[in-house]
Amino acid sequence: MTALVLVHGLYHRPEHFAVVADRLRSTGAEVVVPELHRGSLAADTAAVQSVVDALDEGPIVLGHSYGGSVITGVRGAGHLVYLAAFVPDVGESAAGMGGASPQLRDAITPEPDGSTSLHPERAVDALYGDCSGPLAARAVGLLRAQAPGCGRGVPEHHSWKDTPSTYVVCAHDRAVDPGLQRTMASRCTDVREWRTGHSPFVGQPDLVVGLLRELLAAATTTTPRP
Template identity: 35%
Template sequence: MTPHVLFVHGAHHGAWCWDEVRTRLASTGLRTAAVDLPLTSYADDTEAVRTAVREGTLYGPVLLVAHSYGGLPVSAAGHAADRLVYIAARMPRPGQSPAELTPHWNDPAFRTAVKEAADGTLTLLPQARDALYSGTPEPHAERAAARWRPMRSRVPRPPVDDPAWLSVPSAYVVCAQDRTVRPDAQRECAAHACVRLELDCDHAPFYSAPDELARFLGEQAALIAG
């Protein structure tokens, strides 16, 4: 059966951020879909992933791909997938509070580019563009920044007790020039994955390294083809 590649975006983004990679994978014959997280709460995001994975399994084995914040709902709800790929993504360990890890996770400069409103809604300030897309072609960076989404989801304080990567084979992509998530923090996560790849790119390899990323994802999908 042909693998079904299911993409989960990170904070403030949407399914649209995967378009470049999905186009490249489509030319290989792989089926792909991208989840639009509601970004209304971590619980809502987790349920959206769980539903998408359940529906994806109807079409074939699922390769579940997470970027950045998306690694949290994927870890909490991706147990029915056949393989996981984390891209500069949170990969929580049992007993570890993701929220308490945030100061070690994010680049300090990026934290100043996030604004919280009185009602708890988080938005990105213009300076976040340089941190997120430091190596991204200008047209992609401009379009992406124009589509940033406000969010009320929060990195959870309670640990993810049974993260999916403990039972589902996983791969990790480190973004070595990332100015949003510290590369060393990514490498600590990558040490727990079955396969690791390091790309010389910014936080958005779906724009800055789409060919290399698509090639790697195609290789991961081949491992679960039935």
């Protein structure tokens, strides 16, 4: 059976995908949620590449936000899912394409060691504005500090050029401009649009689970690696 690899964005942790992962696993799906924050886009991409390489066949690989830059550089996926995510072309980075919205930039707080973190209340507005209070509070509590520079990383490979892909535009996003998302979505094979904020895996996990189950049903066990 085709596996699923879920790749989180900046400041996030694998635990942010816990509800989605648990619901998919309850139906027998193999789900891997690698930890990023390795210090650079190249290191984060290598971490996900090692997961993909360990699987028997090309998995469905979902990247959220900055995670789109990560999955763009990964080889061997059977299908790519960009969830409000960056789809960089040659020479492009997430930061260079527009990066964080004014709301998200306003939430970024410098730390003494050179890393940055997100101000909790401002992070709710930018990332989880359409989530219930308890869900938003849990998600904010999971956020972690981020080493500088990852968003300026440029992928060395561009897997969306030779791998089927689905882009999900989050129309009420306050972190990555929906207009920019639609522009990036034009690079993908298929486009969906949800009336959600930046983090539907927190506020509306059923949408994410439903899409991934649909893609799993369409996948074949003989899908070759690109």
